Structures are given as C-alpha cells and as structure tokens.
Amino acid sequence: MSALQVHPCGRYRHNTVVFILAKEYNLKNLRTIHRLDRLTSGLLLFGRTPKKARSMEHQIRNRQVQKEYVCRVEGDFPNEIIECQEPIEVVSYKIGVCKVSPKGKTCTTTFQKLGFNGKTSIISCKPHTGRMHQIRVHLQYLGYPVVNDPLYNHTVFGPEKGRGGNIGKTDEELIRDLINIHNAENWLGMDGDSELSMFKPLKGDLDDGKVGNETCLADEDGDMSREASPCEEPCENDVQPEPSPVVVMPSRTKVTVATQTGHEVPDLTFNSDKMTTDQHCYECKVRYRDPKPKDLVMYLHAWKYQGPGWSYETELPEWARVDWTEDD
Template sequence: STHSPQNNDLLKHTVHRHEPPVVGRPLEVLVDDGEVLVVDKPASIPVHPCGRFRHNSVIFILGKEQGISELHTVHRLDRLTSGVLLFARTLEVSKKLDQMVRDRQLEKEYVCRVEGEFPEGEVVCEEPILVTSFKIGFCRADPKGKDSRTVFNRLSFNGKTSVVRCLPLTGRTHQIRVHLQYLGFPILSDPIYGSSAWGPHRGKGG
C-alpha cells in the first residue's frame, strides 16, 4: 500500500515468543502437608518466570498443571541445578522457615561433578563473592565481595572427573560454582564458570 501513517492510525505489533525447551519429565511433588510443599526439580527449569522463561518455570507449571498457587519461596536452585525445592504454603510458615534459614537451622547439601582430580579430605573455601553483573547474574571471587564459606568433600574420582559433596554455609549467588572455579575444579559443563573463555586454567585463583 502507498498509504503513509497518519494521525489516529492504529499500528499493531504482535510478538510471538518461543521459549527455550525444558526437560519433559513432570515435576514430582514429594511432600504437600498444608504447611510446606516439597518438589523434585529437574535441571533446565527455572524456579520463577525470568528472562525468556514465562510458562516453563516451576511456579507456573505447579499453578497450571496442579492448581497450586500462592507459594512462598524459601530457597532457590539455579535453572541448571536439579534437586529438592522447598516452598511454604502460608505466609506464617514462610516467616518461620526464613528465620530458621537465618539461624542456620536448615542445612543445604549439593552434589556435583567437577573437572579434574579434586583433593581428598575436607576442603574449605572462604573467598568473598562479588556480584559483578546483576543483569546476567554473574559473580566472581573478589576481596570486595561478601563473606562466603563452602565446605567440600570428594566422594569419588573416575580418572577424569570427581564427584564432590558441597555444604554452603553462606548463601551467596552462584557460591558453589564460583568457589569450585576458584579452586580450579569448575563444575562439568558449567556454561559460565567452566567456560574455556577463562583460559587454560578456567580462572583458577580468581
């Protein structure tokens, strides 16, 4: 058409979004007792709608597929991390659990596979962690960062990679991933902290 836009013309613009695919297996509810809801979260699904993910998030799927709403998040797991996720069913329980987290009455434990031969025995990393970009959620070990402490124990080594048990005693963003990178044993196929862009030593020692 040769018609050029005039005042009062209605210009319509539609955006069609394709979300990145997530794993197909259903979210398994482990406990739902009216106070807490405990879910087994697969890797690849974010907890909250974020970035390019709207429908493919734990909160949205629980609401749409199981009619579960008004959940209060007690803790988060990174999108690529699988594991046990705890929600409070009421504000009262949420406050109680938040206080327990602050008082260190709740302990979290993670297991991951890392590159290389992780040392035997207990390894403690206490490098402060600084968020350098909130936009892309990127952190690094930095003296100007917040106090952080993670305890590691190697469970096995197969000649190439190690399975390591991780106890984060503080709750910084990407804490385990950053501390393992700092120690020189990034999590296998970690797209940020295990990237070859860090050089041959993957950013070991900060």
C-alpha cells in the same frame, strides 16, 4: 527441578514451576522460599501457607538450614575435606557473573570427595552462606570447576579458567569477552534493531536493585540476586539462527500445561493468522535457538536441606554415581 523459571517475574509469566504445580497437582497459592540456578537440579522448597513460608525464610536467613549439594567436577579432587573461605564479588548483575575478590563478601563452602572415576570426581558441597553462584565460583577458584558449567568452566576466565583467581583481565574486559563468547555460541539471535539488547545498561538498573525489568531479590545474607539469564551467560544479539522447521500434527482443540510438560502431545500446527509482531517490541525481535538436551543440565544437584525439626532429601541423578562416565 531443572531449567524452569521458579515463579513469574521479569520476562517469564507462563509455565513456571509454581504454575505447573498449580495446574498439574492442584497445589495453589504456593509461597516461594528459595530458588535454584536455572541449570541446577534437585530440591526446591515451597510454603503451603504464608506463616510456614515466613518461618522457613527466617530459618534460612539466620543460617539455621544446612544445605548439601553434589556435583561432578573436572580432575581428581583432593581426598581431604576442603573449606573454601574466599570472598565473592558480583562482577555484573546484568549478565550474572561473579568472581573471588578481596572486595567481595565473606562466604564459606565445605567440599568433600565422594568418588573418582579416573577422569572426574563426585563431591559433596555444603555452602554455609548463600552468595550468588557460590559453589560454582569456589570450585572454579580451587581449580575443579563443574564439568559442564557453561560459565565458570571456560577459558574466557583465562588459560587456567580462573583457578586461584588468576583471570588476567579487568572486569570490563571480562564482561566484554563473555558477551562475545556467548554470541559466538549462538544461544539467541536478533531481528532488526541491534540497539535493542537485554545486555545494554538501562538507566539506574543497578542503582535501584533491578536487572532490566526484573526486581532483584535479596539472599539470606543480603546479597542482591536474580534468576539467571536463559543461558547463564551473557547474550549479545548479532547471530541470526536458522528458522526451525514447521512440524504439522493433528490439530487439538485445547492447549494445556500437560502438552507443555510432555504429558500429552502438543499441537504444533503453525497458523500464520495468529502471528502478530510489534516493530517496537524487544521480544518480537528475539529469535531463540532450541537448546540441546545437554545444554539443559549442569552436574550440580541440590541434595539435602535440613532445618530445626525437618529435613528433605532427593534421589541422586545418574551422573552422581561414582563410576558414571560421560558415555553413559
């Protein structure tokens, strides 16, 4: 799975993974067991019954489940097995960013190189805890960030991109710069009221375990976590996107999940009579830019999950071939 909301929450209600599985494959009443970061592909587990879901959740919380990911990182990763035990602290739940910090919670990830193509390395990642963005933050700290990580492979963390924990700025400065950088990269724009921002603090938003209108969920170690924002980075709202051209296609009598998942041609005819806005509604004011295909994939893949008496494994993506290059 990649770039889809797992279940309805916060600002997402329609076309989630749970919704698609119910409509397209008649898999109804699935129970969410865990989630992946928005740009992470790979294995996603659901429970068919409440009893099974609770059993697997219990196994995850008690660290009875072994997880293995693969990713492509910058540079020639060391040949020996690397175990990173640096504690991770959440800098901001609001924009979803973490860093290695002595004030953080303990966590451990084991890394092993699988191959090197002369420029980037494919590595196996085994997280032994479940901190927010754990693999990505540990790789950033080691100096081998995921090749196309839009957040942790960025000079906003300093000229060395946060290697060795060397950021060189306060948390407040980091958050400010992340917002400004993201704003310049034009992920979303805003109509009208600039005071309506999803990244302006809401009263008690961190005290009561909520992020905006989203309720945070605890990971297996008790950390508070939440689904990543649409860009995995902060989004301030100054830039106005160019309106997308209207594509007129033959009208359809019904819009289904199949039209939204590419199984059928959707009806893209624009009918202005159906367009309504509310001047007080935040969602009505936001204009999203359509992301490019490369913006919807990060070279981090949930490969294998194994627990007491069970195991699941996915096929590896093309970019995980040792000899794969960006030109492919």
